[in-house]
Structures are given as structure tokens and as C-alpha cells.
Amino acid sequence: MELTKEEELALKGEYGETLETAYRILVATGEATNAEKLVPIKWAHLSGANYNTIGDAGEEFLSKLSQSAKVKVMTTVNPIGFDFEKISGYKISDEFIKKQQSIVQSYQKIGITPSFSCIPYEIFDLPQKGTQVSFAESNAAIYANSIANLKTNKESSFSALASALTGKSPYSDLRINDKPNLTIRMKLERPDEMTFGMLGYFAGKIADNSVSISGVSEMDKRSCKSLCGGMGTSGRCGKFVLGEGTSDSEKVDFDKKEMQKIYDELNTSDRGDLITLGSPQLGLEEMSSLSSMLKGRSFKKRCMVFCPRAVQEQARKLGYTNGLEHAGCEILSDCCTCLTPLIGKDDVDSVTTNSIKGAYYLRNSNGVSVNLKSLPQIIKDETK
Amino acid sequence: MTLKVIVKGKTQGKILKTNMPINFLGSVDKKTGIINDNRHDLTGKSLKDTILVFPHGVGSSVGAYTIYSLKSNNSAPLAMICKKVDLTVASGCALANIPLVIATEQEYDQLEDGKQVTLDAESGKIL
Numbered sequence: 001m002e003l004t005k006e007e008e009l010a011l012k013g014e015y016g017e018t019l020e021t022a023y024r025i026l027v028a029t030g031e032a033t034n035a036e037k038l039v040p041i042k043w044a045h046l047s048g049a050n051y052n053t054i055g056d057a058g059e060e061f062l063s064k065l066s067q068s069a070k071v072k073v074m075t076t077v078n079p080i081g082f083d084f085e086k087i088s089g090y091k092i093s094d095e096f097i098k099k100q101q102s103i104v105q106s107y108q109k110i111g112i113t114p115s116f117s118c119i120p121y122e123i124f125d126l127p128q129k130g131t132q133v134s135f136a137e138s139n140a141a142i143y144a145n146s147i148a149n150l151k152t153n154k155e156s157s158f159s160a161l162a163s164a165l166t167g168k169s170p171y172s173d174l175r176i177n178d179k180p181n182l183t184i185r186m187k188l189e190r191p192d193e194m195t196f197g198m199l200g201y202f203a204g205k206i207a208d209n210s211v212s213i214s215g216v217s218e219m220d221k222r223s224c225k226s227l228c229g230g231m232g233t234s235g236r237c238g239k240f241v242l243g244e245g246t247s248d249s250e251k252v253d254f255d256k257k258e259m260q261k262i263y264d265e266l267n268t269s270d271r272g273d274l275i276t277l278g279s280p281q282l283g284l285e286e287m288s289s290l291s292s293m294l295k296g297r298s299f300k301k302r303c304m305v306f307c308p309r310a311v312q313e314q315a316r317k318l319g320y321t322n323g324l325e326h327a328g329c330e331i332l333s334d335c336c337t338c339l340t341p342l343i344g345k346d347d348v349d350s351v352t353t354n355s356i357k358g359a360y361y362l363r364n365s366n367g368v369s370v371n372l373k374s375l376p377q378i379i380k381d382e383t384k
Numbered sequence: 385m386t387l388k389v390i391v392k393g394k395t396q397g398k399i400l401k402t403n404m405p406i407n408f409l410g411s412v413d414k415k416t417g418i419i420n421d422n423r424h425d426l427t428g429k430s431l432k433d434t435i436l437v438f439p440h441g442v443g444s445s446v447g448a449y450t451i452y453s454l455k456s457n458n459s460a461p462l463a464m465i466c467k468k469v470d471l472t473v474a475s476g477c478a479l480a481n482i483p484l485v486i487a488t489e490q491e492y493d494q495l496e497d498g499k500q501v502t503l504d505a506e507s508g509k510i511l
Binding site for chain 1: 388409410421442443444445447448449453455456457469471472474476478486
């Protein structure tokens with residue numbers, strides 16, 4: 001990869017240790033993806049804010065970094081482990097709270113926007129079509145490339161962080177060529193959001209960087225986010241395009257049999273002790289539709305609803321949260337079903353959710369069984 | 385063989401090889417370096433001080449932090465050799481200063497589990 005004179009100097013440490021580290025990361029990821037150069041990016045979205053996932057070493061790294069580092073472009077960040085405004089009533093250790101606080105402070109010190117959300121595309125104005133960004137959250141990278149017409153690779157925590165600190169990213173892969181070489185033919189009729197999530201999960205397993213999906217004419221927001229979440233969970237694919245694809249692309253069917261295989265992999269219980277909604281976190285549109293669906297009904301068991309702080313505030317003003325709380329929902333912000341310490345196997349055996357991404361992490365990371373159901377089905381079965 | 389160097393360094397050690405991709409966030413204990421995913425064929429084995437040979441990384445982008453944590457906890461592999469490099473493994477190794485090289489399919493097949501080797505990830509040679 002060719003570096004400019006300035007970039008060379010930064011890599012040699014002329015501008016301090018932080019930039020040296022950042023350029024070292026960019027050179028490694030650039031070499032790994034055969035990039036010829038670095039290009040400017042306008043927005044970085046970081047993963048790695050949850051103490052549950054980054055641990056002590058991550059906390060210490062960020063604390064040290066924050067002593068000198070500053071982001072060069074708009075930088076948003078993924079959810080943390082829990083909602084600071086709703087600590088009571090949940091079992092979170094003092095140690096966890098202290099370390100999580102330190103991580104939040106370090107990020108704020110380096111100048112990030114404290115979004116703590118995995119759906120930055122729903123809470124910030126999107127830059128113009130074709131803008132290069134650097135998103136580490138997989139569902140957000142897929143959404144950015146596929147729906148928002150932005151350009152990003154499926155970045156890692158550190159490659160996005162290096163982009164935030166330098167304003168640059170290697171010019172490679174999906175930033176240059178995003179033409180799919182595989183078409184998945186959707187063979188299922190009247191798919192709900194769970195079907196789309198499983199379609200995404202299937203696509204992520206077999207597709208390379210980019211995939212065409214045929215047989216889908218339209219998707220609502222909930223289904224689209226479910227597809228992005230599922231796809232980001234299972235593999236490396238960072239973009240989908242709706243359509244037939246080119247005639248020479250390989251064709252694979254997503255039919256009842258394939259869906260059943262994924263359902264059997266992720267659905268491990270026929271009931272749940274509690275319900276979670278939101279992975280990806282719910283946006284305003286989904287909060288509105290959920291409050292309409294719950295009108296006059298109430299949950300028979302605990303239901304945790306995860307949404308960004310900004311969405312909760314708007315939803316409160318518009319009266320949606322009132323309805324949700326009335327129906328028994330616990331509304332939580334700054335965190336998400338995925339990788340939260342709020343759901344543990346000491347307290348629950350199983351969780352009901354409509355999230356494919358959530359199902360994967362609940363089983364693999366939280367160690368609980370999962371009961372998969374679409375949102376209308378959850379409301380039918382679990383409310384009165 | 386001449387391997388493509390992603391993160392430079394020189395080291396020697398025993399190869400630990402798998403043909404299954406590794407999800408660092410979900411399958412590796414960041415304190416001990418032991419694979420704790422019972423569906424993985426390296427389950428129960430430690431990555432510590434090995435030359436880890438695997439096809440590529442999968443899963444969450446936060447896996448880069450796991451690689452960094454392994455190094456901080458003295459439980460990291462001495463080096464990694466992959467067939468395809470994903471950004472999570474490349475950036476994790478870059479920050480943690482763990483030598484990383486890419487092998488072609490043929491080169492990869494020649495690497496034997498348990499064999500003591502010297503990896504020169506400056507010139508891209510295995511001795």
C-alpha cells in the first residue's frame with residue numbers, strides 16, 4: 001500500500017504514539033485487503049464499548065488512549081452493557097459499573113458522540129450518497145452499504161477506531177467493488193421479520209463480500225433491520241442488493257428446508273421466561289408500531305425493550321413510551337439484547353425474542369435457551 | 385514458501401492447526417486463551433504460545449479486543465497464519481504486535497499440526 005509522506009511520518013511515530021498505532025492498524029488492514037492507498041472517511045462508528053465484551057484489557061487500553069487521543073471525524077459508538085438510568089432492579093456488580101463508567105469516560109474524552117446505539121443510521125442524518133464511512137457494527141455496515149448508499153467495509157473495533165483517529169481507511173473491498181457474485185433466490189412467501197432475519201443469517205454464511213437477493217419486492221423497517229442483523233451475525237458479507245444479479249452469478253435457493261435448518265439451530269426452547277425486543281435496537285418507527293400493537297393489552301411476563309436514548313426521548317414526547325410501559329414493557333437505552341449482562345443464566349433459562357441476531361448471542365454468550373417468535377406471534381401469545 | 389506478511393515479527397514455536405474458522409469473541413477465553421466453544425475442534429485447547437494456523441476469523445468485530453486481551457493477559461499465540469485475512473484478526477494482531485501472515489491454499493495444507501517451526505514474518509518464510 002502506498003502512503004503519502006505525511007502518513008509515512010505518522011507511521012514512524014513522528015506525530016506521537018496514538019497516530020503511530022492507528023496507522024499501524026490501517027497498514028495491516030490495508031495489506032490484508034490489498035488496498036493501494038488510504039481514503040478519507042466522513043464518519044466512524046465504533047464497536048467495543050461494552051465492558052462485558054472488551055474486559056479489563058480493553059478498559060485499560062481505552063483509558064490510556066484517552067490521555068492523548070482525539071477523533072478527527074464524527075464518531076458514534078455501539079451500546080454499552082446496561083442503562084445507567086435503570087441500574088436498580090438489575091443485578092450488576094459494582095466492579096462492572098465502575099469499569100463501564102471508565103469506558104464511557106474514555107470514549108467521551110477522545111471526542112465521540114455518546115450514542116451507545118447499534119442503529120446509528122436511524123438516529124443521525126445520513127451523509128450524501130457514496131460517502132465513505134467506517135462502521136464496525138455489522139448490522140450498521142450492512143445497512144449503510146445496502147440501504148443508505150454509503151460505502152464501508154465490515155470494519156473491526158480497531159480498524160474503525162483507527163479510522164476515527166486518522167479520518168482515513170484503506171481503499172479496498174466494498175469501498176471499490178461491491179458487485180455481488182452470488183444470488184440467493186428467496187422462495188418463501190409472505191415472510192415476516194424472522195424469516196428475513198434467517199434469510200440474512202443464511203446469506204451471511206455462504207456469501208462473500210456482497211450478495212444479490214431475488215424474490216423480495218419490499219421489506220418494512222423491522223424486516224430490513226432483521227435481515228441486516230442476521231447477515232452480520234453469521235459471516236463476512238457486508239452488502240446485499242435486491243434483484244436477480246448478473247447472469248453469471250452463482251444461484252442458491254433459500255427455501256423452507258434451509259429456513260428450517262436455521263430455525264432449528266437458533267430456536268432451542270418452546271417457551272421463554274422473559275421476552276426481549278430489540279437487536280438491532282428499535283427505532284422510532286418500530287416504537288410507534290409496537291405501541292399501536294399493544295393498545296389495550298399487557299404482557300403476562302417481563303418484556304425488555306431496547307432502543308437508543310435519542311429514540312426513547314422522542315418516543316416519550318410522542319406518547320409511545322407511556323403505552324409501552326402501560327403494557328408492562330421495561331424500556332432500556334444505551335444497551336441491547338446482544339451481550340448485555342442484564343440477562344443471565346442464573347436468573348432465566350430461556351428468552352423469547354423475534355431477533356435472529358439476539359438469538360445467536362443469547363445462546364452463545366449469555367448461555368440461555370431461545371424461543372424464536374415473530375412480533376405479532378409474541379403479542380398474540382404473551383399478552384392479555 | 386513465501387507468505388504474505390500482514391504484521392511483522394520473528395518467532396518460533398509449535399503449530400496448533402484447525403480447519404475451522406475462529407470466532408474470537410464467542411469462542412476464546414480472553415484470560416486463559418482456551419477455546420471454550422464445544423462445537424469447535426480445538427475446544428479445551430489453549431492458544432497460548434502456539435503458532436496458530438486457522439482459515440480465518442469469523443463473528444463480531446469486537447473479537448479484535450479479544451486478541452488484544454489475550455496478549456495483555458500473556459495468553460496469546462506467538463503468531464497467526466491464515467488463508468484469508470479478515471479485518472478483525474488483522475487489526476487485533478496489529479495492535480497486539482502478534483506476527484500475522486497469509487498462506488496460499490497449498491502452503492496452508494503443508495503446515496502440520498504439532499510441528500516445531502520458526503516463522504520469519506519479516507521476509508515471510510517458515511523454517
